[in-house]
Amino acid sequence: MAEVIYHPAYRDYSFGEDHSFSPLRVDMVLDLLGSLGHRVETVAPEPATHQEIVEVHSDYYVRRVAALSAGETVPDCEEYGLGTPDNPVFPGMDEAARWLVGGALHGARMIDGGAKRVLQLGGGLHHAQRNIASGFCIYNDLAIAIQHLTRRGLWVAYLDIDVHHGDGVQQILYEDKRVLTMSFHESGQYLFPGTGDVHEIGSGLGRGYKLNVPLQPFTEGESYIEVLQQVVPRALRQFSPAVLVVQAGADAHVDDPLADLMLTTLDYERIFRLILGWADEHTGGRVLFTLGGGYSFRATPRVWTLLYLLLHDLPVPKELPEAWRSRWSAVMGGQAPTQFHDAPLPANAVPARAEIERRNRQTADRLFEAVRPYWF
Amino acid sequence: MLVRDVMTSPAVVIPPDTTLEDAYRVMYEKQIRHLLVVEQTHLVGVITDRDLRLATSALTLSPHLPGCGISDVMCRDPLTADPSDPIEDAAFRMRERKIGCLPVMEDGAVVGIITGIDLLDALLRMTGVDKPSGRLEIRLPDQPGELARLTSFLSHRDVNIHSILSHPEGEWLRTVLRVGSIETRALAHDLREDGFDVVWPAEKPWPR
Numbered sequence: 263m264a265e266v267i268y269h270p271a272y273r274d275y276s277f278g279e280d281h282s283f284s285p286l287r288v289d290m291v292l293d294l295l296g297s298l299g300h301r302v303e304t305v306a307p308e309p310a311t312h313q314e315i316v317e318v319h320s321d322y323y324v325r326r327v328a329a330l331s332a333g334e335t336v337p338d339c340e341e342y343g344l345g346t347p348d349n350p351v352f353p354g355m356d357e358a359a360r361w362l363v364g365g366a367l368h369g370a371r372m373i374d375g376g377a378k379r380v381l382q383l384g385g386g387l388h389h390a391q392r393n394i395a396s397g398f399c400i401y402n403d404l405a406i407a408i409q410h411l412t413r414r415g416l417w418v419a420y421l422d423i424d425v426h427h428g429d430g431v432q433q434i435l436y437e438d439k440r441v442l443t444m445s446f447h448e449s450g451q452y453l454f455p456g457t458g459d460v461h462e463i464g465s466g467l468g469r470g471y472k473l474n475v476p477l478q479p480f481t482e483g484e485s486y487i488e489v490l491q492q493v494v495p496r497a498l499r500q501f502s503p504a505v506l507v508v509q510a511g512a513d514a515h516v517d518d519p520l521a522d523l524m525l526t527t528l529d530y531e532r533i534f535r536l537i538l539g540w541a542d543e544h545t546g547g548r549v550l551f552t553l554g555g556g557y558s559f560r561a562t563p564r565v566w567t568l569l570y571l572l573l574h575d576l577p578v579p580k581e582l583p584e585a586w587r588s589r590w591s592a593v594m595g596g597q598a599p600t601q602f603h604d605a606p607l608p609a610n611a612v613p614a615r616a617e618i619e620r621r622n623r624q625t626a627d628r629l630f631e632a633v634r635p636y637w638f
Numbered sequence: 639m640l641v642r643d644v645m646t647s648p649a650v651v652i653p654p655d656t657t658l659e660d661a662y663r664v665m666y667e668k669q670i671r672h673l674l675v676v677e678q679t680h681l682v683g684v685i686t687d688r689d690l691r692l693a694t695s696a697l698t699l700s701p702h703l704p705g706c707g708i709s710d711v712m713c714r715d716p717l718t719a720d721p722s723d724p725i726e727d728a729a730f731r732m733r734e735r736k737i738g739c740l741p742v743m744e745d746g747a748v749v750g751i752i753t754g755i756d757l758l759d760a761l762l763r764m765t766g767v768d769k770p771s772g773r774l775e776i777r778l779p780d781q782p783g784e785l786a787r788l789t790s791f792l793s794h795r796d797v798n799i800h801s802i803l804s805h806p807e808g809e810w811l812r813t814v815l816r817v818g819s820i821e822t823r824a825l826a827h828d829l830r831e832d833g834f835d836v837v838w839p840a841e842k843p844w845p846r
Contacts, residue, residue, distance in 0.1 A: 282821065340798075343770075347796050348819050389770060389820075396770040397820040426820070429770060452838065454820040455770030480843055520823055522842060611844035 264379035264573035265372055267365045268292075268304040272384040274358040277350050282520065282557045283398040288383055290563035290590055295570060297583035302570075304383070307368035309360040310406065314367060318405045318434055323393040324356075327400060331356035343395035359400040362387065366403035369550045370410040373505055378547040379538075379573050383566075386509045386554030388428040389455060397426060397454060404509060404552060405434040411505055412440040419503035419545070420444065421494065423533065424511025424554040425521040427458030427474065431509075437466035442473070442501040444494060446486070448514075448521050449476035460629040463636070470636025473497055475625060478618045479522035482607060483529030485619040486514070489626045490533065496630075498544040500637050506545045508537060511554030512565035516607065518558050524612065526604040530565050534572045559594045564602060578602060641728050642721035644760045645742050647750030651676040654683070658711065659704035662690055672739040674748055675712050681741055681748050683712035688738075718743045719752055729757050764801060765816070771800045772822035775838040776829065778804075778811045785813065791832060792817065797825065812837075 273285040295302050315324050326336050330344055330351045339345040352358075362385040369380040387399035408418045408431070420435075422428035422445040435441045450456040464472035475489055498506075512530070514523040525533075541549035551569060556562035564582075571578055579602050587598040612618065651674045652661060661673055665687055675683040685708050693702040693711040702711065719728045719740040728740055732754065742750040762768075778784040785804070792799055798818035804811050819825065826836045 343818075346798070346818065348821065391770075394770070450767065452773060454772035454822065456767040456773065456816065457770075479840070516842070516844070520820060522839065524842070524844070607844060613843060 263575075264381055265369075265377050266302060266304045266381045266383055266570070267307055267368050267372075268383040269306045269361060269365065271309070271358070271361040272365065274354055275362055275384070276358070277352055277398065281350070281398075284559075286593060287556065287559065287562050287566070288553070290559070290593070291383070291566045291570070293589065294563055294567045294583070294586050297586040298567075298579055300576065305368065305372075307361070307364040309357060310363035310367055310401075311360075314406060315360065315363060315401055317409055318392065318402055319390075320393040327359070327395070328356045342393060344400075348397060349395045349400065355400060359387075363401050363403040363406050366407035366550075366552055367410055369552075370407040373548050373550055374411065374414045374416065378549070379541075380550045381570060381573055382550065382552045384553055386424065386511060386552035388422060388424060388431050388509050388511075388554060389426070390430045391433055396430065398555075399430060402430045402434060404428075404431050404507065407550065408435065408441055408507055411507075412438065416504040417441070417501070418505050418507055419498055419501055420507045420509070421537065422446065422509040422511075422554075423514065424509050425514040425518065425523050426454055426511070426555060427476070428509060429455045429457045432458075432462065432472050432474075435468065436464055436472060437468045439467040439471060441468070442471045442497060442503060444473045444475070444497060446475045446477065446490060448479060448481075448523050451476070452479050453521055460625060460632050463633050470633045471501065473629060473633065475622075475629060477523065477625070478621050480524055480612045480614065481618055481622060482524045482612060482615065483526060483532070485615075485622045486523070486525060486529065487532055487536070488619070489622050490536065492623070492626045493629065494536075494540060495544075498540060503545055504548065506537070506541045506549040508549060508551045509554045510534075510551050510566070510569055512556030512562040513554075513558075515556070515558060515561040515565060516604075517561040518556065520555070520557050524607060526607060527561070527564050527568060528603055528606060530568055531572070531578065531603075534569055538572065559590070560597065560599060561604075563590075564599075639725050639760055639764065640721065641719050641723045641725055641742055641752050642750075644725060644756045644763075645721065645750035645752040646756060647742070649674050649741065649748055649751035651748060652685075652708070653677060654707070654709050654712075656708050657705050658690055658694060658702055658708060661685055661708050662704075665690070672751060672753060674741050674751060675708065676748060679747055681716070681718070681743065683709070683714045684716040684739065684741060685712040686738060689713070716741060720744065721749060725752075725757060725760050728752055732757075765803060767816065769800050769816075769818065771816040772819055773838060774815045774817060774822055774825060774829075774836070776813050776815070777807070777835040777837055778813055780806060780809055780811045784811065788813065788815075788834065791829065791834075792825075795825070795828075
């Protein structure tokens with residue numbers, strides 16, 4: 263069983279109708295679960311306080327977000343990544359972002375209080391840095407929740423399967439030896455934010471505990487899962503964390519309009535099952551999932567519904583309910599899929615497959631070369 | 639980018655009567671490979687860790703002893719750079735003469751040193767992944783106004799350009815931009831609609 267954290271105020275985290283980071287994605291998940299006959303019971307969090315935000319962010323940055331949120335003019339806001347095409351200003355953005363942080367914090371507190379599987383049905387704002395908004399992320403809910411856990415004496419392994427590098431979380435916790443970060447992403451040579459090379463391994467006491475696996479564009483599920491299995495169990499054995507925190511972005515899906523990896527929902531099912539198995543084996547089953555990126559209306563709601571179902575040990579349906587399909591057909595560009603799962607990609611989908619697999623394998627090897635000197 | 643933007647200043651200097659042993663100690667403690675040899679205010683030479691190692695190696699015919707002076711071993715009358723030289727000038731001279739550093743001089747006085755590592759740092763700064771950014775790679779016709787057409791496209795979209803690198807490729811100018819946006823695929827789509835030859839982001843091999 264799993265606890266699910268959600269509040270309708272999460273919907274207010276919205277940069278406008280045409281913006282990629284749409285609250286409709288979670289609406290579609292909740293509606294799909296309802297249409298499948300599941301009664302979704304959620305726990306409501308409180309929004310995080312200003313004090314909780316400045317545990318991670320600079321006060322001068324948070325004050326600028328609050329000012330913009332209240333409709334004031336902040337002349338230097340673009341220096342802080344605010345008021346840009348990616349992160350436009352919207353009224354109430356400070357409070358909306360604090361709701362998402364509050365949800366992640368609530369999840370951390372529940373795990374500290376003995377909960378095992380927790381799903382925060384929102385957030386995953388892994389790009390937000392100490393004093394910069396970036397890639398649709400204003401406050402770093404993950405770093406704030408992780409820091410709460412480490413202050414309670416719980417060492418954390420953070421696994422980021424969003425297709426973009428988890429740069430904000432990594433940067434904020436770069437010197438923290440109590441947090442192992444692992445990010446699997448499309449290589450920064452090709453994709454935003456440009457960082458996440460194997461040689462970024464942490465500094466100071468955190469050296470050797472920040473792991474990055476930059477994958478080749480057009481990587482498919484087989485190769486993705488191969489390196490995931492090559493890296494994660496070995497790192498968890500080495501680090502012995504008390505809790506696993508997972509940013510479950512769905513934008514490594516083949517349909518995603520922002521990136522170039524090629525996972526299907528079938529791959530996501532295997533990945534989620536592996537992660538739950540690792541949590542059972544290495545962290546006593548304690549695992550906090552958040553959402554994240556995922557910009558295809560056709561794919562993302564199914565990936566996150568799948569996550570919900572697997573967390574609750576519920577069966578995965580074969581077909582999508584007709585009522586749900588017709589309600590969301592327009593949002594999905596008039597092409598709602600009929601089956602819950604994608605068809606597997608054809609065997610010849612990617613001409614350079616063998617080369618991509620070889621390079622990903624080599625990346626994982628080079629990662630271990632980089633960190634091995636710092637592992638006891 | 640100019641030498642003054644990437645040089646290390648002040649440089650570590652030693653007098654010509656320094657012993658090999660003391661020069662070694664300075665390099666070891668400061669974790670550096672190049673020392674400038676200065677008499678009063680006048681530059682007289684450069685000594686590198688390689689000079690020290692070769693001079694004192696047991697493999698040479700008659701190794702210098704630790705107490706010898708550095709003046710027999712150092713390079714005299716080294717090539718120098720001006721703080722206002724473009725870094726590509728400095729890089730060209732260092733590469734051509736196969737040397738690892740240039741003392742930086744202004745009005746006859748040492749004001750700093752530039753090494754191969756400083757040039758690597760400059761390369762990293764120019765390729766611009768010090769800010770979260772996405773990558774666009776475009777083949778422009780090598781003609782007047784093409785780059786301007788590209789940058790004004792981005793300017794109209796309010797997209798900040800963090801860096802531009804370009805090199806000629808036949809009749810094309812291959813141009814790599816790092817832009818302050820996660821939405822490079824959407825940009826690439828619209829650039830193609832506007833007739834640009836976008837190399838990256840590429841179309842997925844198996845579109846749906």
